[in-house]
Amino acid sequence: xxxxxxERVKKNNPRLSDFLDRLVSYINxxxxxxxxxxxxxxxxxxxxxxxxxxxxxLEVLVKGEILQRIYNVYCRKNETLLTTVENIDDLDRxxxxxxxxxxxxxxxxxxxxxxxxxxxxxxxxxx
Amino acid sequence: xxxxGKSSDEIKKRIEPTLNKVAVDGxxxxxxxxxxxxxxxxxxxxxxxxxxxxxxxxxxxxxLELALIGFEEAxxxxxxxxxxxxxxxxKAERWLPTRLLKAGFxxxxxxxxxxxxxxxxxxxxxxxxxxxxxVKWAExxxxxxxxxxxxxxxxxxxxxxxxxxxxxxxxxxxxxMNPPDNIHAHEQGDRPTAEAYYKDYxxxxxxxxxxxxxxxxxxSVVRKLVEExxxxxxxxxxxxxxxxxxxxxxxxGPRADVRDSPGFRLAYQEYGGSWAWDAQSFYWxxxxxxxxxxxxxxxxxxxxxxxxxxxxxxxxxxVTHVISQIRAREEE
Numbered sequence: 001x002x003x004x005x006x007e008r009v010k011k012n013n014p015r016l017s018d019f020l021d022r023l024v025s026y027i028n029x030x031x032x033x034x035x036x037x038x039x040x041x042x043x044x045x046x047x048x049x050x051x052x053x054x055x056x057x058l059e060v061l062v063k064g065e066i067l068q069r070i071y072n073v074y075c076r077k078n079e080t081l082l083t084t085v086e087n088i089d090d091l092d093r094x095x096x097x098x099x100x101x102x103x104x105x106x107x108x109x110x111x112x113x114x115x116x117x118x119x120x121x122x123x124x125x126x127x
Numbered sequence: 128x129x130x131x132g133k134s135s136d137e138i139k140k141r142i143e144p145t146l147n148k149v150a151v152d153g154x155x156x157x158x159x160x161x162x163x164x165x166x167x168x169x170x171x172x173x174x175x176x177x178x179x180x181x182x183x184x185x186x187x188x189x190x191l192e193l194a195l196i197g198f199e200e201a202x203x204x205x206x207x208x209x210x211x212x213x214x215x216x217x218k219a220e221r222w223l224p225t226r227l228l229k230a231g232f233x234x235x236x237x238x239x240x241x242x243x244x245x246x247x248x249x250x251x252x253x254x255x256x257x258x259x260x261x262v263k264w265a266e267x268x269x270x271x272x273x274x275x276x277x278x279x280x281x282x283x284x285x286x287x288x289x290x291x292x293x294x295x296x297x298x299x300x301x302x303x304m305n306p307p308d309n310i311h312a313h314e315q316g317d318r319p320t321a322e323a324y325y326k327d328y329x330x331x332x333x334x335x336x337x338x339x340x341x342x343x344x345x346x347s348v349v350r351k352l353v354e355e356x357x358x359x360x361x362x363x364x365x366x367x368x369x370x371x372x373x374x375x376x377x378x379x380g381p382r383a384d385v386r387d388s389p390g391f392r393l394a395y396q397e398y399g400g401s402w403a404w405d406a407q408s409f410y411w412x413x414x415x416x417x418x419x420x421x422x423x424x425x426x427x428x429x430x431x432x433x434x435x436x437x438x439x440x441x442x443x444x445x446v447t448h449v450i451s452q453i454r455a456r457e458e459e
Contacts, residue, residue, distance in 0.1 A: 035372065041346065041431075042371055045403040050344035050458060079375055107320075 009064035023057050037114040058115050068118040074110040139178035146174050149198045153440030157194055159421045196238050197443030200290045204303040206435040211298045214338030219295045226335050227253045241265035241288045247312040258296040264289040269310035291332045302332055343457045345430040349404035351456040358415045365408040371401050405431050419448040
């Protein structure tokens, strides 16, 4: 059974309805398998979309207050995930990179946009 | 005295500085493409051979020049591929010359070498024929590195070329740019950055074309190239992907194809359908290229950052073939 919020999003975007159903089904399966956030390129790969299409669909769910945008911060050299922050301002307070044994300057970091369920119980999915 | 009225020595003296700018492997590939094949030629021997061929009218100096300009416009390039959308209405012939003039270009009848231009975004030429626009810029950067003792900096001037190719018939565009060195005039905040350099040329290309440049999705291109096995178009020696659990895996092969690794094959069969392809290195194979390639041509596709990188010894013909193969696998 879909949540009223999700039904409202589909009603406001009738032409995207099928895509949104597929995306939400993917999000739920990711959450059920223990993932705490959704990465656009992985959603795109699983659903056979382009990255840009996946981002557009995920942003529709952000606008509908189902998801929230977060930022995964990686060490550019080793590509290891250093932290996940909710706000761009939090990028000023990053943990030390253990692989490089130093505190990186912004130019040594790579930031990836990701999404997670807003104010929801992550374990139970979004619909 | 040769048929052209010039001695081989005179020609050699004239063409030597130009040939010196092209990598030996590239020159050998070009010689094979004009039916003068040999893997054993050194640079000096190649220069000697080419001068003799020109002196005896077996090779046209104009064709040589065009081929070498092609090397200059295809070698050591980061290539960004776009679709042109929402451009000006009417034929390009009508509005393009004005836009080019605003960017500092008068339409030229032929393509030329970049020379040693210093200022950023220095116009070299703009050529428009049969719906195909080719624009070239050049500029000088500096490469700085510590000396061997570590107590001083050595600065070397390095010349960069940037080429915009727009096909108005098919609505496609590509920007080829030599990667920047560490000292240049494209600044972000108070320091030069590669991002600022690439952005300045992207912005200038957009101003000239007057349209939205939408990047093509390279992940789906990589997926198709990995899937294609009969025949294999490429030999893949580095595969870099992310699985649905966000684990990144990099597989590097020897001189073979990573698809022949039993470990890779098992993982690919089980999970490959949902991998996000991040960055791969390919060798494009000559056999299935229908004569476009006469050697294996390297390219690196960085799908994360949306560009293709080709090496320093590529001809325009080779790179054009690679780009056409990538475009043929683009998702609509």
